[in-house]
Amino acid sequence: MRTAAHRHGILTAGGALPLVGHSGRLLRDPLGFLAECRRTGDLVRIHVGPKRAVLVCRTDLARAVLVEQAQHFEKGGIIFEHLRPISGNGLFTVDRANHLHDRRLIQPVFTRPAIARYVPVMSEEAHRLSAAFRHRATVDVKAETRMATIRILIRSIFPTARPEQVKRFLTLLDIVFAGVYARIAVPIAAAHRLPLPHNRRFQQALALAWATAGDIVAEARAGSGRSADATGFLPAFMRARPGGSGPGFTDAQLRDQVMSLLLAGAENAATVVALACHHLAHAPRHERLLHAEVDEVLTGEAIGAEDVGRLPRTTRIVTEILRMYPPVWALDRRAQQAVSLGAYRLPAGTDVVISPYLFHHDPALFPDPERFDPDRWDREDMPETARDAFLPFGAGSRKCLGDNFGMAEATVLLATLARSWRLRPAPASRVRVLAHAPLTVKSLQMTADPRVGQEP
Incomplete structure (x- = not known):
């Protein structure tokens, strides 16, 4: 039988273990795990303990979630659920x-x-x-x-x-x-x-x-x-x-x-x-x-x-x-209804994770991304895609x-x-x-x- 991941054309990140999924990797080396996911696909399914989420690895899809199709997504998911107890209904976690x-x-x-x-x-x-x-x-x-x-x-x-x-x-x-x-x-x-x-x-x-x-x-x-x-x-x-x-x-x-x-x-x-x-x-x-x-x-x-x-x-x-160290290195949203994201169809209730760190360290967007280079922000030829990816x-x-x-x-x-x-x-x-x-x-x-x- 085909899994939900295959039905929606979304691959699952490697290294998941029974029961805990990718939790061990997220505890040991979360930033390295993100880089590996980027090489897996545009959207990548991750398992965090018993929870499931989809990691967005393409900037135009992230922009769709945050801006262009934001009405279809509410703040929610694994990250949000654990931030709410420490910030209550402050502006960062208040509902729509x-x-x-x-x-x-x-x-x-x-x-x-x-x-x-x-x-x-x-x-x-x-x-x-x-x-x-x-x-x-x-x-x-x-x-x-x-x-x-x-x-x-x-x-x-x-x-x-x-x-x-x-x-x-x-x-x-x-x-x-x-x-x-x-x-x-x-x-x-x-x-x-x-x-x-x-x-x-x-x-x-x-x-x-x-x-x-x-x-x-x-x-x-x-x-x-x-x-x-x-x-x-x-x-x-x-x-x-x-x-x-x-x-x-x-x-x-x-x-x-x-x-x-x-x-x-x-x-x-x-x-x-x-x-x-x-x-x-x-x-x-x-x-x-x-x-x-x-x-x-x-x-x-x-x-x-x-x-x-x-x-x-x-x-x-x-x-x-x-760019190198975005304080909010991951954020999440929850699909409020079935929604198309690029070529993918996400069921209602899908948790979507977006990582600014992942995009900020993408060499296709920021050449030599591990190098400290303030001059990159003074160049007129910086592509708009890179500026859009700065989150x-x-x-x-x-x-x-x-x-x-x-x-x-x-x-x-x-x-x-x-x-x-x-x-x-x-x-x-x-x-x-x-x-x-x-x-x-x-x-x-x-x-x-x-x-x-x-x-x-």
Whole structure:
């Protein structure tokens, strides 16, 4: 008898084992597994424990799912089902019925003019980060940049948040992110309910994160959150009304939005900046050009909103790191009805996985994809297919609203560090990329050498 995979012309990825399917491969080497799938077919069936999904390996088909035929697909699938418990009904995981309402409430906060108001916070925290480095000292750049990005994010959400709330989220992130990915790769609920130490740590960390988000909302309600001049994302969310009237967010919905912002934004810019520092240490030409740009543009002590747009080389470096290491390295959708995807027919209920990492590392789209090459983003001859395949923030109506905030934040942090320091790999250090809930690195040890005459 022909299998469903054959009936629909979709091949199954190799190496599946009874009961667990491809879970072992997704735990050991998920990024290598993706590359192998690309060589298998345009659509590839994968088995994740008892779950089944179809991995999209062609960019035009991914665009069809995310943009052109998005009305036939809803957020859903293995990844989504395990992200919902950690972000509730925040904008990233809210269902289609409520998405447009919530997006209209949130979108004004993330316009470019609105984000410009937060650049001084980014610049202040970037200067604080740079000033903490010491001559010839070894520093964990990833840990330090993450501390900076969490401070930026919490100050932007609610400026009077307490320092202990910042520290609390720092201690919870690794546990939550690792636990979420373990549940995605091995979606067997019974295994994650066992009274084992790692399961208990995850549940305790998640409960504490939710409690902290709730505390921030309660403090905002009790304070100046309703004031017309109160700053921060959260007070703006409290004041927002679609069309100037109608229902706003409840406290529970505000807590979900805070949780989504913290989990989505706390790790990503830190990883991008840390990996940019790592690659620049091995690319002297790009490092020299970056230093020349920041020396010319950054004449004052603080970086202003207008300066961000005058740092094109810095921005290209950030863009190239996002290509090489997209934080959201896989996302999923669920077909709401039987739908044709290219030459393939997918039954209703089919889970579809799209991997930005897979496309960003396709040599047919990005020649020599493992090479750090910021110049590729300054070429007029870059094909439109490659630009369409660049999906670090997703695409379509569910594209991440925080993309401009994240780009500005990473640009400010990188430019501030480059202004004062040359960072070099510490002896015996190595970079270990982790494909957890976001793509990240555990640590990145580097030695700080002050640039002559540019000490912070």
